[in-house]
Amino acid sequence: MPLKVYNSLTRQKEVFQPINPPYVGMYVCGPTVSGESHLGHARPFITFDVVYRYLKFLGFKVRYVRNITDAGHFEEEGRDAEDKISKKAVLEKLEPMELVQKYTNLYHWAMSRFNNLPPSIEPTATGHIVEQIEMIKKIIADGYAYEANGSVYFDVEKYNTDFSKKGQPYGILSGRVLEDQIESTRELDNQDEKRNKSDFALWKNAPAEHIMRWQSPWGEGFPGWHIECSAMSTKYLGEEFDIHGGGMDLQFPHHECEIAQSTVCNHKMPARYWLHNNMITINGKKMGKSYNNQIKLTEMFTGTHPMLAQAYSPQTIRFFILQSHYRGTLDFSNEALQASEKALKRLWDAYEWVIAQQFADNSTAKDASLDANVVKLVGEFTEFMNDDLNTAKVLANMFELVSIINSIKDKHIQADALSSATVQLLQTQLKQFVEEVFGLKNERESDDGKLNGVLQLLIDIRKEAKSKKDFLTSDKIRNELAALGVQLKDEKDGGMSYSIS
RNA sequence: GGUCCUGUGGCCGAGUGGCUAGGCAGAGCUCUGCAAAAGCUUCCACAGCGGUUCGAAUCCGCUCGGGACCUCCA
Known part of the structure; x- marks a missing residue:
């Protein structure tokens, strides 16, 4: 098509x-x-x-x-x-x-x-x-x-x-x-x-x-x-x-x-x-000079506007815009932007994980119907874009893939359910569309490796504390890091990961 | 007044006449020392009234509501 x-x-x-x-x-x-x-x-x-x-x-x-x-x-x-x-x-x-x-x-x-x-x-x-x-x-x-x-x-x-x-x-x-x-x-x-x-x-x-x-x-x-x-x-x-x-x-x-x-x-x-x-509306009215209801981009990024409950990052706004079709009006609200922020994070986390994975060779899919479904969902990216650039539908498919990816990550689905060819298709197409076509990017602060080292140390201490059932210490590490904007997550396999907001 | 668009579940939003988009929020479950995250399940729709059709959110008409442009505006 x-x-x-x-x-x-x-x-x-x-x-x-x-x-x-x-x-x-x-x-x-x-x-x-x-x-x-x-x-x-x-x-x-x-x-x-x-x-x-x-x-x-x-x-x-x-x-x-x-x-x-x-x-x-x-x-x-x-x-x-x-x-x-x-x-x-x-x-x-x-x-x-x-x-x-x-x-x-x-x-x-x-x-x-x-x-x-x-x-x-x-x-x-x-x-x-x-x-x-x-x-x-x-x-x-x-x-x-x-x-x-x-x-x-x-x-x-x-x-x-x-x-x-x-x-x-x-x-x-x-x-x-x-x-x-x-x-x-x-x-x-x-x-x-x-x-x-x-x-x-x-x-x-x-x-x-x-x-x-x-x-x-x-x-x-x-x-x-x-x-x-x-x-x-x-x-x-x-x-x-x-x-x-x-x-x-x-x-x-x-x-x-x-x-x-x-x-x-x-x-x-x-x-x-x-x-x-089409226009972005706010309370049903077009945002523009005529109504004197604009929120400047600098205000969006910093949250300094009476109508804003918080700051919204550039990528959150980008995602928010991509979630609707470009020819329809898009209504601004804090609730909608907050939904976009969370959704983007979920998409990005799953995306980052899956493209970094090395899956074992697997010529035949153990779950043929799941495999076929992944192929279909991925294949529809171009189909939807070719239909007057329907980014909203592409994102809908991406979220269906996010569920599958997270299930593999959590081992609810075995990695060999999908064939290597399908995994590879998923990885490359997702990368193409998320980064190249949609232009989404990681907003996390880049660090020089020292921060990562410090956090790994804290994670190790927390692991030790947990193994000794010293929950006072382990919770202290988690809670105080959270207060600094670093979220620790206990993974299924006993590992820990962190994300910085 | 003229031209045109639009009315989808708590919120934002897709949608081809027949097959519950998706996200966020809510509820339950699983996992967990507790969380978080994640997964599974689940609740809540197509403004109203007619018409066409075997069948309409999707087509047609009317009513009501919202909006855009006609002036600078992305």
């Missing part, structure tokens, strides 16, 4: 066929680095990290482009159209680029803690002003944009009229009809400069107080909020590429505008497959 993905453009699952196999071009809308990332931002970055990882797993050569928006978009609160980054820079008395750097660093830090692979190219908007200006010039030359008072606007009406004839009206991605839009569009700043309310800015004239500004054929200004993605995706992935991803809230107007801009410039629909992840 080939990989199928749900394409927002066609509103159905489609077989994924790259334009130039084995190469795949994927563009994902990155962060605006005018502030800290919150939990909601984590979803697309983790979701598309898994898409990236899975495509690589399937053998595709992927160029993954994810931009950094550092040029500042409008914040049209009240009357003054201001550049978010400039405004905040003044407040914090930082240079705009200093501020951008600070939040970019913080973002990269969070991404690495999630164990997200860095994209192949991470272009910045400020680094591509020239490309954006060139693109705008082309759109004007083709007659789909006009200048007004040093700003440039995209003529949505004309685009819609002309491209509807080619079967590509404005609104094709989000299923909107332009005529319905016009009446409902809100009053925006400088509305009078536009010919129509639905027109959007390609370039904005910079008022005197605006710090971030660039020279252009239309005077000093800054780019509009959609053009960077069109310019950079075209530059690095070509006029037509395979996958465009992002959050569902970007579908309209952002991605719709990208389609219009790119189509005028390149005479092609920019991307073939449009993938959109």
Whole structure:
């Protein structure tokens, strides 16, 4: 069964066929680095990290482009159209680029803690002003944009009229009809400069107080909020590429505008497959700026937010996100995150144990039906991923395997119940999916061996105490280590192991 | 108002018309000096009302509820 993905453009699952196999071009809308990332931002970055990882797993050569928006978009609160980054820079008395750097660093830090692979190219908007200006010039030359008072606007009406004839009206991605839009569009700043309310800015004239500004054929200004993605995706992935991803809230107007801009410039629909992840909700409401209900990632990791009962590690959050399908909403709650934390630990413990085991050679399975079941569960990993990346179902299978693995570990099931071939399949596939595809990693503090030595010593003392039935001493060791965050476990075979939380 | 999505057991969440997803929590048992961990068993579902069907959580209709986008937003 080939990989199928749900394409927002066609509103159905489609077989994924790259334009130039084995190469795949994927563009994902990155962060605006005018502030800290919150939990909601984590979803697309983790979701598309898994898409990236899975495509690589399937053998595709992927160029993954994810931009950094550092040029500042409008914040049209009240009357003054201001550049978010400039405004905040003044407040914090930082240079705009200093501020951008600070939040970019913080973002990269969070991404690495999630164990997200860095994209192949991470272009910045400020680094591509020239490309954006060139693109705008082309759109004007083709007659789909006009200048007004040093700003440039995209003529949505004309685009819609002309491209509807080619079967590509404005609104094709989000299923909107332009005529319905016009009446409902809100009053925006400088509305009078536009010919129509639905027109959007390609370039904005910079008022005197605006710090971030660039020279252009239309005077000093800054780019509009959609053009960077069109310019950079075209530059690095070509006029037509395979996958465009992002959050569902970007579908309209952002991605719709990208389609219009790119189509005028390149005479092609920019991307073939449009993938959109759904939102993280909190108390049933989307976590986002509009509701002022975000929990920043730094707050998640440290537990410093009134809504948080405790800190949640990056891998717990990653696992939490993987437990649901990316196109559904995912509701945040302490209970849900705590469940994820425990589940992840159970999965990881069993996983670590089984891949480290050397099983004796065993050509025939003593328990044929169990053996067959393991083969089936493992085989379904790709089957489920191929069905629009159903990570939730893969995890369900992994937990069924966890039970089997733990039973072998506890000797409820004999090791020779499974054939060597099956054990090997289990080990390799689990490793591939847990680490390579899902990108889960061990969060335990790495130590230099000294800590391990100290703990082994304590374990030995505890064993001795136990053998003498000196439970006072043995319990003291266990309890005091527990208070320090080290859990001792008595194994079935009389051994002991520890884990550090 | 327009476009669209959604309503699953205490909580989070999968789900192809017929075969109890899974996780966390609860209960019992096994193991254990006691714990913890683990294993086994078990309880608790498909918003409501109709319809299609031999059979529906799954398809259709209506009602009620929740949400997203239409404006910056992942």
